[in-house]
Amino acid sequence: MLLEINNLAVEVEGKQVLKNVNLSIDEGETHVLLGPNGAGKSTLFLSILGFPKYNITQGSIKFKGKDITNLPTSERVALGIGVSFQNPPAIRGITVKDLLKYESGQNENEELNPRMKELANKLKFSEDFLNRDVNLGFSGGEVKRSEILQLLAQQPDFTMFDEPDSGVDIENVELLAEELNVILDKHKRIKQRKRSGLLITHLGYILNFVKADKAHVLMDGEIACSGNPDEILLEIRKNGFTGCVKCAQCL
């Protein structure tokens, strides 16, 4: 198992947000995390990432068989975890290019490698754009494309995407999804896929372009239901999250 979360409980600023969370993601699998606003989806992401504000009070997180529950974020990233944020902060004086060089293992004085230049071009970024301070004055779509570009540089084994299509023009969703599929090894045969992912999505639109193997519904800090993504989405669209959970309870 690539990622194994057992009985996880998380507090944020003294308030319990997640409880009894169990989740396992295998190599080559893509899971999707659904749930209403405030259910704790982002908290789960950031707990897996190890941000200090997210206090794990119970349970454990294992990655590649190693207990990472108490590891600092940078060490988790070094092990192969990556993330694309929904609303990343703007940082003055640090350019997209600075980050891309670091993420692709280049020295800061080197010229950006041709592979990254090509990928940037594919994501409709000009050279000038790469010299801009990261996220400063970016449009919603630019933020998302810049996050994906950085993940393409990083090439993580396990990637979490927080609402990767929110704020993106419809015409660019497909473009973005194409690169998401690259990050998730979707172009490979199922058995050859090594890289895995967890997607947070509100409306599920991105799932028209990125196929998930399993879906989970998070309600009030707990995974209330897991199963086939298409069936669960259909149920949510028909009866809302509450109906979906009720259905799960009947099973």
Added chain:
Amino acid sequence: MVLQDVLSVRNVYEDAENAKDKKAALGTDITIENFSSEEVNAIDVIDDLNDLSKKDQNTLLSVGVDSDESDRAGSFLQMDQSNIFTSELSDNIELMNTGVALEKYDWLENYLWNAVKPDADKYTAEAALKEKEDGTFSGYFVRSKPGTKEFFPVQACMFIADTDIMQTAHNIIIAEENSELHLITGCATGEDISSALHVGVSEIYLKPGSKITFTMVHNWAEQVEVRPRTAIKQADNSTYINNYILTSPVNSIQSYPTTYCEGVNSKALFQSIMSGQKTSNIDMGSRAVLTGHNSSAEAISRAVANDSAQIFARGHIKGDKQEVKGHVECNGLVLSDDSSIYAVPILEANSTGLELSHEAAVGKIDEDEIYYLTSRGFSEEEAASMIVRGFLNMDITGLPPILADYTKKMIDMSVKGM
């Protein structure tokens, strides 16, 4: 009439005498008597900047003064009270010691103690009285000839080599009509300088249609007191750009360069990068007085305070006419509980129909920024230092490409060395 008589007629010395004990309005008060006066031209001149020790050459380089003089229009080096090197490498400029220039040009006396008043405070008074006592002038005179646009910068360096001394300099910078002049001035101290006082008077004049960029880099020893006194006079359609970079510790520095945008469409831009470390007491301001029709000014500063440093980042724009515009921006990062930043933006509007604005933000490093970078693989410490460097490494605008590139490298270098 001899120069001293002219200045006496203009009451320069009398005014200075009266201001001998006048404390500066801002900054810690320095006891001038604690520092000894240096003899003028006591140090031998050198033929080449490469004749300096490697260590001194490196110190010069850290403040932007290249001893190879590559891509430079000229060089001036004052060590203590001695002008030990001058070179003019371009026909577009004139560069020499101020005393020499005053002997050469009678008209220059009109520019002396004109923009800066001798009785501004006890430091200007001391500088004026020292000139009278020495019977000569230290500092440099630089002038760009009418209609010329010199691409390469002139480099000037004020270097303190002896301990416990007071160094004074009186610089006069003139951009003639429709000319362009770029200056890098670096101020530094040699090794083992435990304490010293630097008083630099700079009077800058921009004729119609001219442009000056003045980039000053300071790298003083920890116990040095620095009191630059700078004023600028701008005629019609002139542009003045002032860049200031300080990233090493200093005991105290207080300066408030002031530009008088008297000409129609005159423009000024001040950009300051300050890093306060150890016990540094830094009081840096930028002031613009807008009296020319359609004149405008911007004062932007970035300050980072660490250890027990104290920084006052001031910006003052005074609008005295309609249709003038001004903007002050002070941003600061406080990195330790014992350090402090006071951001003081001042807007003064004395007419209708003008546009003055300011923004100031002082705080600690945003945790979200640190965590974002850790999610890309940086450790928290690496992330914090990257953010500080990024914050200080603002894009200096208004310089020609080569100088912009060089300045960026210089900022990079000094910020990395913090």
